[in-house]
Amino acid sequence: MTAVEATPAPALHRDRRFRTFWIGETVSQFGDRISELALPLIAVSLLAVTPAQVSVLTALIWLPNLLGLFLGAWVDQRTHKRRLLIAADLIRAAVLLSLPVAYLFDAVTLTQLYLVALLTGAGAVLFAMARQAFFVALVPRSAYVDATSKLSMSRSLSFIAGPAVGGGLVQALTAPIAIVVDAVSFLGSALLLGRIPVTEAPPPPRRSSTLALVREGLVLVFRHPVLRAALGCTSTVNFFTFIATALLVLYASRDLGLSAGAIGIALGGGALGGLAGAALAPRVSRAIGLGRTAMIGVVLFPAPLALTALISGPTWAKVAMLAAIELVSSVGVMLMDVNLNALLTAVTPDDARGRRAGAYSAVNYGIRPLGALVGGALGTTIGLRPTLVIAGLGGTLAVFWLLASPVRHIATIDDPVA
Template identity: 90%
Template sequence: MTATATAPPSALHRDRRFRTFWISETISQFGDRVSELALPLIAVTLLTATPIQVSVLTALIWLPNLLGLFLGAWVDQRTHKRRLLIAADLIRAAVLLSLPVAYLFDAITLTQLYLVALLTGVGAVLFAMARQAFFVALVPRSAYVDATSKLSMSRSLSFIAGPAVGGGLVQALSAPVAIVVDAVSFLGSALLLSRIPVTEPPPPPRRTSTLGMVREGLVLVLRHPVLRAALGCTSTVNFFTFIASALLVLYASRDLDLSAGAIGIAFGLGALGGFAGAALAPRISRAIGLGRTAMIGVVLFPAPLALTALVSGPTWTKVAMLAAIELVSSIGVMLMDVNLNALLAAVTPDDARGRRAGAYSAVNYGTRPLGALVGGALGATIGLRPTLVIAGLGGVLAVLWLLASPVRHIRTLDEPTT
């Protein structure tokens, strides 16, 4: 699937199809912020989960990405990618609604929480595989960075307002009931996606078996110098940052003794950096080059996490310190994501987007549950603060992948990338 539009990047916001897709993702992102806070809080407050149990919950959300190897190959053979996106939204809405229903009957268990995490993860993977092809059907190549920036700005805005709103909802309604907001957001997303007209040509005739297509995806990712470097970089940074993210809510709640509302405010204020990073990423990329901007982001994303271990003092100081750390980290992740995601879209052949996304996600996101489990084990043995230091300093090593690759020299998407 290729984009037929030729409008310049500045016209994207006037493109009805892209605008509808943008609104759809924005609604869903805001709902996700509620669940990201509510799910671990259900485990911590209602089910008195241990650090290892909380890390298992985080791991199960990301474990289905290992299925991306096969789902990506399967998606490449489907004509109607939009239908898959809608199905993924509806699956996640139904699964999440089971939690408030169980709460009404006082029947929530850790097993159910684990199943919800696993099944919503499967829905997220299916959505991500189909989204790759759908994105290039809506956006011309010249607008990849700008479109990714706009989508990332919405994601950043959700991190600004979402945690604060989510924290307030959790305190006012309880964590299980607050999850209804995320379920409704998926239903809204599905409705909007159903209204986007798009031409979806049939895939080329299958040349090999599903296993052969899986192998093609892996070979593409591992042999292409840009894809290989980006994968090594993002996998490394994801492994270390998920050591921290698996424990961050637990650390803020128990060690720092912050309420759900205070945690939400800290994360929401910190997420202002993500909005700024997403908005500035195209401008910085044009000024110093796409590769250099991505490398700066790779360092700024994990490094501040090491400082989380130093948070102390009265409540307002703890909230301010957490917010400042999240602010710098959020700027970094957007400088990294906007530029690397645009680069991935540019170098991937149209007929292999699902396979590439599946192979890439299986490795990249597959490191997240591993990092979460390692974080739980380290947190239980050496303590939460030392574990956070390891996560921050280890994540900085990810930049070495880009330094040793052609990415460091790439300034624009028009340059050769092989």
């Protein structure tokens, strides 16, 4: 072990730059939770959409990830990643504000909802591609797991309070007006990012075309044993969980008869598991190893979704059951995400972070629209409850990618196996 590796991770909560970045991400995450509830509720309540139409709405949010192949290569050639992050925030704020404006003039249409979903998705992809390089400029390697855990805790907190607040805002103000909160959160994130002093290293001299850089990103992801296994795992689990995600609000609203506020309370209560999972992930990883912790999370994440089909009884029982299922699932997703994301950051070369993220996201997130569309088709043909069972059980198959790879032997990000 080198002297650098032996140095303990710094106290990130005392680092003003990371703290500002952390606050900005937290603000934005809370706004996102409101829109994730409000967008499908606009479609369901104002436009009376079918299961297939609401699945298309979910699919369009993730479809721009297919552009990540080219966007990641382009981002690698840019020096000022912070400017790209700010631009992504401002684009999403402007697009979201178009919805309340249209609502005030009684002009909201399904076409506009589709465009908002597509453009906010594109902004999210740009942010994600630039975020990788910005993250490593702020955080030392020894603190990757700790920093990822802290950011994931904020995400989990947003899932706890965001849906409940979002449900209340939707009921009090209507869904289109509630979306203003998300737009404001992006403006806040952009403001905070602008206050972070950071030295961004210029990219190496460009020796390849954009298409060649895209190919390099794909080759890196598919040939590296850790990256390949992680991609296969997360893509599989994303495909199946998005079969459920595309239909969950529709199922809770129509089949279970829950109000927007009740749905928000159930999802928010269940998200407590995400907070616990994010906090526990570094400790569990140190105790049993990074790879084993990730594999436990991969199973715990989708499996409980199958039980969603069994929810019945009075309203309080439905809310409690939905919250319990979401709680266990949220623990699982954090055990998986915190450890795999830290591992991906550690094994990616510094000069290839954008194109690696682009290639990885194009497959990992690009498969989500397919899962959403399959969910809509299955929900229409065989019903919502059987579709949720297929989603939960199918998602557990993702663990076999890690079992058949070096990941299961990796104890820490500095493990030679990595």
